Amino acid sequence: MSPYDPSAYPPFAVTVDLVVLTVRRHALCALVVRRGEQPFQGRWALPGGFVRGDEDLAAAAARELSEETGLCAHDPAMPGAGNGAHLEQLATYGDPKRDPRMRVVSVAHLVLAPDLPAPRAGGDANSARWAPVDELLAVGDESAAGLAFDHARILADGVERARSKIEYSSLATAFCPPEFTVGELRRVYEAVWGVALDPRNFHRKVTGTPGFLVPAGGTTTRQGGRPAQLFRAGGATLLNPPMLRPEV
Amino acid sequence: MSPYDPSAYPPFAVTVDLVVLTVRRHALCALVVRRGEQPFQGRWALPGGFVRGDEDLAAAAARELSEETGLCAHDPAMPGAGNGAHLEQLATYGDPKRDPRMRVVSVAHLVLAPDLPAPRAGGDANSARWAPVDELLAVGDESAAGLAFDHARILADGVERARSKIEYSSLATAFCPPEFTVGELRRVYEAVWGVALDPRNFHRKVTGTPGFLVPAGGTTTRQGGRPAQLFRAGGATLLNPPMLRPEV
DNA sequence: GCTGTTTATCGTCAGGCAGACGACTATGAT
DNA sequence: ATCATAGTCGTCTGCCTGACGATAAACAGC
Numbered sequence: 001m002s003p004y005d006p007s008a009y010p011p012f013a014v015t016v017d018l019v020v021l022t023v024r025r026h027a028l029c030a031l032v033v034r035r036g037e038q039p040f041q042g043r044w045a046l047p048g049g050f051v052r053g054d055e056d057l058a059a060a061a062a063r064e065l066s067e068e069t070g071l072c073a074h075d076p077a078m079p080g081a082g083n084g085a086h087l088e089q090l091a092t093y094g095d096p097k098r099d100p101r102m103r104v105v106s107v108a109h110l111v112l113a114p115d116l117p118a119p120r121a122g123g124d125a126n127s128a129r130w131a132p133v134d135e136l137l138a139v140g141d142e143s144a145a146g147l148a149f150d151h152a153r154i155l156a157d158g159v160e161r162a163r164s165k166i167e168y169s170s171l172a173t174a175f176c177p178p179e180f181t182v183g184e185l186r187r188v189y190e191a192v193w194g195v196a197l198d199p200r201n202f203h204r205k206v207t208g209t210p211g212f213l214v215p216a217g218g219t220t221t222r223q224g225g226r227p228a229q230l231f232r233a234g235g236a237t238l239l240n241p242p243m244l245r246p247e248v
Numbered sequence: 249m250s251p252y253d254p255s256a257y258p259p260f261a262v263t264v265d266l267v268v269l270t271v272r273r274h275a276l277c278a279l280v281v282r283r284g285e286q287p288f289q290g291r292w293a294l295p296g297g298f299v300r301g302d303e304d305l306a307a308a309a310a311r312e313l314s315e316e317t318g319l320c321a322h323d324p325a326m327p328g329a330g331n332g333a334h335l336e337q338l339a340t341y342g343d344p345k346r347d348p349r350m351r352v353v354s355v356a357h358l359v360l361a362p363d364l365p366a367p368r369a370g371g372d373a374n375s376a377r378w379a380p381v382d383e384l385l386a387v388g389d390e391s392a393a394g395l396a397f398d399h400a401r402i403l404a405d406g407v408e409r410a411r412s413k414i415e416y417s418s419l420a421t422a423f424c425p426p427e428f429t430v431g432e433l434r435r436v437y438e439a440v441w442g443v444a445l446d447p448r449n450f451h452r453k454v455t456g457t458p459g460f461l462v463p464a465g466g467t468t469t470r471q472g473g474r475p476a477q478l479f480r481a482g483g484a485t486l487l488n489p490p491m492l493r494p495e496v
Numbered sequence: 497g498c499t500g501t502t503t504a505t506c507g508t509c510a511g512g513c514a515g516a517c518g519a520c521t522a523t524g525a526t
Numbered sequence: 527a528t529c530a531t532a533g534t535c536g537t538c539t540g541c542c543t544g545a546c547g548a549t550a551a552a553c554a555g556c
Contacts, residue, residue, distance in 0.1 A: 009261045009298045010298070010299070010300060010301035011259040011260070011261075012259070012260045012261070012262045012299075012353075013257045013259075013260070014260045014262070014342070014353050050257045050258070051258070051260075051342070051353075052258060053258035053344075053351065054344050055344065056342060056343050056344060057340060057341075057342040057353070089339055089340065091337055092305060092337065092340040092355050093305075094262070094299070094304060094305040094355065095304050096301075096302050096303065096304060103301065105260075105262050105299075105305070105353070105355075107340050107342065107353075181503095181504085182504080182505090183503065183504070198544070198545075198546085199503080199504075199505085200504090200505075200506080200507090200545090200546080200547095201543070201544065201545085201546095203504075203505065203506090204505095204506090204543090205542090205543085207505095208542095220551095220552095222503090222552070222553090223502095223503070223504095224501090224502050224503055224552085224553080225501080225502035225503025225504065225551075225552060225553080226502080226503050226504045226505085226550060226551040226552050227503090227504080227551065227552065228503075228504055228505090229504085229505090241541095241542070241543095244542095244543075244544095246544095429532095429533085430533075430534090431532065431533070446515070446516075446517085447532075447533075447534090448516090448517080448518095448533090448534075448535080448536090449514070449515065449516085449517095451533075451534065451535090452514090452534095452535090452536095453513095453514085455534095456513095468522095468523095468533095470523070470524085470532090471531095471532075471533095472523085472524080472530090472531050472532055473521095473522075473523060473524080473530080473531035473532025473533065474521060474522040474523050474531080474532050474533045474534085475522070475523065475532090475533080476532075476533055476534090477533085477534090489512095489513075489514095492514070492515095494515095
């Protein structure tokens with residue numbers, strides 16, 4: 001086979017699909033939209049759409065994200081500051097039979113966003129909502145309950161990426177508002193990992209890692225008990241040594 | 249924009265590119281082929297080619313690998329045993345201008361292989377060779393020296409993935425023949441990371457991690473000094489705690 | 497105002513693991 | 527025989543984590 005022969009390559013459709021994660025009410029949630037067309041009409045699916053002819057993959061993902069949620073993805077090169085969400089490429093799915101109508105290769109992207117008021121259903125989706133990932137990925141017969149296409153697999157991969165990535169990076173702060181307390185950050189870890197963490201050891205760890213957190217104004221806020229110090233994400237992106245995820 | 253409208257999506261060409269890494273003479277090397285056509289004629293590039301119309305992405309990568317090197321990629325689900333190389337998806341590159349002729353989205357894959365006799369130039373490549381990655385990625389003016397397309401970027405991403413992945417997985421064994429000594433495995437780490445490791449601490453670490461290595465026959469071989477025990481890759485794929493990469 | 501509850505924050509202590517290195521063993525080369 | 531080269535076993539020290547006690551600062555209710 002002669003590569004790069006413009007007259008003899010099979011045509012593909014290329015899409016981006018988004019795994020948009022956030023932490024709501026102590027649970028890790030993903031954004032899903034209800035499909036308005038066949039196939040899988042009426043089923044929930046990950047948001048996504050076609051990549052345009054002159055558009056980079058990351059740009060297409062950012063555009064879809066904006067259309068679907070109004071979120072503004074910020075470049076990984078620009079840490080902290082903006083309340084834009086973190087966006088990174090996840091993986092690409094190209095099983096010839098993943099879409100019954102035609103050959104579609106989907107470049108999935110992972111978005112980590114702070115808790116947002118309400119998703120706005122945009123474009124083609126009848127509606128959109130945040131659903132706990134445990135619910136979306138619940139195994140069982142789930143005859144008509146599963147996500148459309150191979151989106152359950154994509155979501156599972158995205159969740160696993162998020163779970164492992166907050167171990168060794170400061171990415172958990174992407175789930176928090178610009179200013180947050182140590183307790184809020186801890187609840188993010190607990191929700192994403194689905195475990196309980198010791199507040200004292202967690203506090204020692206995050207405040208003792210240089211560059212992870214920087215005190216913001218030094219004021220306080222409330223969440224229930226004693227006022228807590230406010231922090232902002234520091235410049236460090238990699239945690240070394242990493243945050244250890246309790247086994248089991 | 250209405251997703252999944254079969255009559256209104258821009259057509260793409262989809263290719264797979266391969267970052268095939270091995271360790272030769274104490275250096276991390278990548279497989280590159282010389283381009284026989286425009287553009288970038290005569291320049292070195294990563295091996296790759298078009299995905300066929302009915303082919304999965306991983307299958308296309310395995311096929312190209314086989315065509316280019318004769319290597320048989322084994323599924324990640326099947327550890328140890330076969331001398332097939334490790335293959336995993338790396339990332340997807342889709343800049344609209346990455347190929348001057350048409351819109352090409354390339355799904356890059358990472359292959360880790362043991363040291364092989366000689367690459368066989370197959371198909372369209374005038375020739376193929378193993379080149380040290382330091383050489384391929386050397387910064388400088390390198391007016392005509394760099395890799396074709398965005399392959400330098402892809403290679404850099406692949407090398408970085410390999411460097412980080414051998415920290416927390418047993419993947420370094422993919423660079424070794426089926427049976428190997430602790431010293432050989434250590435030299436793999438040293439070559440990939442570009443550092444010197446303490447043989448005694450390394451020995452303690454790898455032999456003390458359950459499931460990483462299993463004694464093979466218990467015989468010995470030689471590499472210079474005292475005979476060493478032969479091992480085989482164990483069932484464990486994740487290293488916990490990870491192998492620590494010395495800083496700088 | 498007092499008490500109980502909740503959350504934040506500081507400390508202490510023991511165990512595990514990694515880095516630094518000493519010592520000994522078993523080969524081949526000179 | 528001696529040296530060089532590698533492999534393997536130990537020791538010691540310092541850092542980090544997990545377990546957990548104790549104190550501090552808010553609020554709810556009496």
